[in-house]
Amino acid sequence: MIELNLLKKRQEKFYQKVLLIRILSVYIIGFLCLLIILGISYFSNRISIKSTLASIENYNQKIKNEQQAVQILEKYREEMERTAKILFFAQEEYRTRTLWTRRFNIIGNSVPEGIWLSKMSISQTAREEKNQKTLVIEGFVMQGSINAGKLITQFMNNIKNNSGTEFSNITLAEVKQSDKTSKYRSTLFKIECDLRK
Numbered sequence: 001m002i003e004l005n006l007l008k009k010r011q012e013k014f015y016q017k018v019l020l021i022r023i024l025s026v027y028i029i030g031f032l033c034l035l036i037i038l039g040i041s042y043f044s045n046r047i048s049i050k051s052t053l054a055s056i057e058n059y060n061q062k063i064k065n066e067q068q069a070v071q072i073l074e075k076y077r078e079e080m081e082r083t084a085k086i087l088f089f090a091q092e093e094y095r096t097r098t099l100w101t102r103r104f105n106i107i108g109n110s111v112p113e114g115i116w117l118s119k120m121s122i123s124q125t126a127r128e129e130k131n132q133k134t135l136v137i138e139g140f141v142m143q144g145s146i147n148a149g150k151l152i153t154q155f156m157n158n159i160k161n162n163s164g165t166e167f168s169n170i171t172l173a174e175v176k177q178s179d180k181t182s183k184y185r186s187t188l189f190k191i192e193c194d195l196r197k
Contacts, residue, residue, distance in 0.1 A: 103166050103195075107137065110158035114151050116140050123192070135167070135193040140178070140186040148187035149175075156191060169194040 104120075111117060119138040141148040152175065160170050174190040 103135065106162045106164075106166055107159065110155060110162050112151055112154045112158065114141060115155055116142070133195045135195060136173070137191045137193065138189070139191075140188045143185040143187070152187075152189050152191075159191070159193065163193070165196055167193040168196045 107117075107120070117137065117139040119136075121136050121138075123134045123136050124132075141151050152172065156170055156172060159167065163170070170191065170193050172189065173192045174188075176188050178184070178186045178188055
């Protein structure tokens with residue numbers, strides 16, 4: 001029996017074609033899948049980059065705002081340092097200087113009606129304490145007033161009651177009548193108030 005295989009060569013060519021088409025289609029599908037994956041990766045990276053750039057811009061804006069706040073805080077810090085220096089200077093001056101406003105206010109509020117003040121001065125005395133400063137108040141009571149001694153005592157008591165921490169010791173240093181040659185007769189007095197340090 002003779003086998004005729006006329007179509008064998010055609011069949012081999014056909015199988016080769018089919019195999020080639022299958023290989024090419026696998027390569028094309030693989031290439032298309034690779035392109036799709038790369039495209040998805042590219043676009044996702046672009047979106048991620050845009051998001052990162054937006055967040056960087058946002059952080060830059062926040063940094064600018066924070067820098068403005070830091071500059072404002074730095075300005076306030078410098079002002080506070082200047083104010084603190086002035087305050088420390090004022091405290092040092094307060095410790096070393098005698099402040100007269102409160103003391104004059106106490107004396108002014110303590111003067112009863114009928115007493116006239118003529119002079120206030122500071123005297124440096126060497127008592128028990130070294131360099132004790134004493135405020136000397138000089139004044140007079142006109143002779144027509146009811147009782148000069150009572151008014152002077154009232155004046156001293158008013159100073160004691162109002163002095164608080166300003167005066168440590170209040171004493172009557174001198175009381176005398178004015179000269180007879182004077183046109184107006186009066187009782188002159190001198191009160192000494194030791195200043196607290």
